Amino acid sequence: MTAETEDDALEVIRSHPDGVLQSELWKELGVDSRKCSRLVKKLLDDGHVERIEYRKEGIKTYVLRAAKTPADPNLLLAGSELIPCIACELECVVEECPLLMDWMYQLAIEEFQE
Numbered sequence: 061m062t063a064e065t066e067d068d069a070l071e072v073i074r075s076h077p078d079g080v081l082q083s084e085l086w087k088e089l090g091v092d093s094r095k096c097s098r099l100v101k102k103l104l105d106d107g108h109v110e111r112i113e114y115r116k117e118g119i120k121t122y123v124l125r126a127a128k129t130p131a132d133p134n135l136l137l138a139g140s141e142l143i144p145c146i147a148c149e150l151e152c153v154v155e156e157c158p159l160l161m162d163w164m165y166q167l168a169i170e171e172f173q174e
């Protein structure tokens with residue numbers, strides 16, 4: 061793979077849930093270390109990744125991890141109706157839940173009306 065954009069680099073970083081060493085990342089991206097540094101800097105500046113200092117065999121490098129982003133609250137709404145799963149105490153069988161089916165039906169109506 062040759063990473064052309066920050067999105068390519070972010071996709072590779074996301075594929076390592078425990079993080080990836082910056083000193084390894086450029087090899088995986090198929091770019092040189094300078095280009096990797098530029099891509100990483102942009103991702104850091106935009107808040108898409110976090111960087112933790114790490115020493116490997118006495119050499120300083122960094123572990124890069126995709127930043128956790130808060131859930132978009134709009135994804136929990138169908139119009140003004142909040143998804144019923146929040147604070148639900150029913151015994152859950154997702155595939156058969158009438159509350160969730162109604163909510164999804166409402167969501168489909170809302171999207172159709174936009």
Ligand code: SF4
Nearest residue numbers: 144145148152157160
């Ligand atoms: S799918 Fe239904 S039963 Fe399961 S958590 Fe959501 S509302 Fe509750």
